Amino acid sequence: MKPKVVLTGKTWPIPFAKLQEHCDVQHWEGPGPIPRELLKVWLEDAEGLLSVNHGTKVDEDLLDAAPKLRVIAQSGVGYDNIDVAACTKKGIPFGNTPGVLVEATADLTFGILLSAMRRIHEGWGWVRTGQWREVMGTDLYGKTLGIYGMGDIGSAVAKRAQASGMQIIYHNRTRKQDDGHLGARYVSFDGLLEEADCIIVLVPLSEQSRGMFGKEQFDRMKSTAYFVNASRGPVVQTEALYDALKHNNIAYAALDVTDPEPLPGDHPLLGLSNILVTPHIGSATYETRNSMAMLAVDNLLAGLAKKALPACVNPSVNYI
Numbered sequence: 001m002k003p004k005v006v007l008t009g010k011t012w013p014i015p016f017a018k019l020q021e022h023c024d025v026q027h028w029e030g031p032g033p034i035p036r037e038l039l040k041v042w043l044e045d046a047e048g049l050l051s052v053n054h055g056t057k058v059d060e061d062l063l064d065a066a067p068k069l070r071v072i073a074q075s076g077v078g079y080d081n082i083d084v085a086a087c088t089k090k091g092i093p094f095g096n097t098p099g100v101l102v103e104a105t106a107d108l109t110f111g112i113l114l115s116a117m118r119r120i121h122e123g124w125g126w127v128r129t130g131q132w133r134e135v136m137g138t139d140l141y142g143k144t145l146g147i148y149g150m151g152d153i154g155s156a157v158a159k160r161a162q163a164s165g166m167q168i169i170y171h172n173r174t175r176k177q178d179d180g181h182l183g184a185r186y187v188s189f190d191g192l193l194e195e196a197d198c199i200i201v202l203v204p205l206s207e208q209s210r211g212m213f214g215k216e217q218f219d220r221m222k223s224t225a226y227f228v229n230a231s232r233g234p235v236v237q238t239e240a241l242y243d244a245l246k247h248n249n250i251a252y253a254a255l256d257v258t259d260p261e262p263l264p265g266d267h268p269l270l271g272l273s274n275i276l277v278t279p280h281i282g283s284a285t286y287e288t289r290n291s292m293a294m295l296a297v298d299n300l301l302a303g304l305a306k307k308a309l310p311a312c313v314n315p316s317v318n319y320i
């Protein structure tokens with residue numbers, strides 16, 4: 001008999017076929033996210049959980065409802081929705097999808113910075129409404145980019161920024177061994193805020209990073225600063241960002257992630273003229289989403305076969 005697996009949403013044809021070949025799949029097809037109480041019922045006899053994004057909260061309460069669960073996989077690198085300690089306590093390996101989404105997310109992150117600085121989206125907005133207006137922007141060349149969270153994606157953004165002639169400074173929990181090779185200079189968090197012409201946030205959401213960017217941090221930035229968040233919305237205090245933009249304490253923001261997310265159509269941020277918001281599409285290319293889904297399925301199938309997950313977040317309970 002095939003093991004039962006719960007799939008929380010839409011995935012891609014090839015990884016889905018692979019999953020179905022090996023598992024009996026109970027598949028939530030919407031509308032909206034799977035209701036938590038229903039998920040608990042479905043998990044009563046499931047051996048695997050495949051979460052398609054970070055919208056499903058996995059905590060002790062959910063795990064208690066899933067006595068047979070042997071592996072959890074998520075299509076995504078960020079896992080702030082997963083209580084990893086609770087998984088480990090129950091001996092359940094959890095796998096995410098690092099690496100495969102780096103280039104696509106770096107493109108989008110650098111792309112929204114570029115669009116904000118050169119007003120690409122604004123220019124198109126004028127042209128499409130029949131108004132041929134010149135929109136003035138700011139040079140990237142020669143500016144200092146500050147990256148907060150110099151991991152896989154941050155490093156890939158740094159390469160793109162260097163190619164545009166930017167100087168790179170960064171702040172990270174730990175200094176990178178290879179920052180010389182990246183052409184990036186390590187600075188303190190306050191140094192990053194004060195020195196950078198543009199700041200890109202690419203740090204995972206955690207208890208340490210939650211709300212890290214508030215009034216005090218925006219006040220420290222240059223009034224000409226561009227601010228990009230492509231990590232998770234709650235790293236930024238939305239009201240403080242709104243105030244900083246509204247009063248021109250910083251110049252412009254480009255956000256791929258927001259708090260709340262989705263951002264309601266009547267949210268005050270959307271009434272500002274100095275902001276660009278994209279709907280959390282960092283990794284949203286056909287190729288990358290397919291690779292993410294494939295790695296998530298590989299993590300899941302490995303766990304079900306009691307083999308090591310290719311990308312395991314809690315290696316102490318990974319299968320050997």
Ligand SMILES: NC(=O)c1ccc[n+]([C@@H]2O[C@H](COP(=O)([O-])OP(=O)(O)OC[C@H]3O[C@@H](n4cnc5c(N)ncnc54)[C@H](O)[C@@H]3O)[C@@H](O)[C@H]2O)c1
Nearest residue numbers: 078105149150151152153172173202204208230231282283
């Ligand atoms: N917008 C999107 O669609 C999208 C796509 C992929 C990832 N993400 C987000 O980007 C994040 C980063 O992804 P990644 O693949 O580069 O991860 P990564 O683990 O390679 O990099 C994260 C870096 O942040 C550092 N860090 C962690 N906590 C910190 C803290 N409190 N202060 C300073 N530095 C800290 C780590 O040392 C690491 O170098 C993910 O966790 C996810 O939330 C968003």
Ligand SMILES: O=C(O)[C@H](O)CO
Nearest residue numbers: 053054076077078283
């Ligand atoms: O963390 C990630 O991989 C992206 O934000 C998609 O959830």
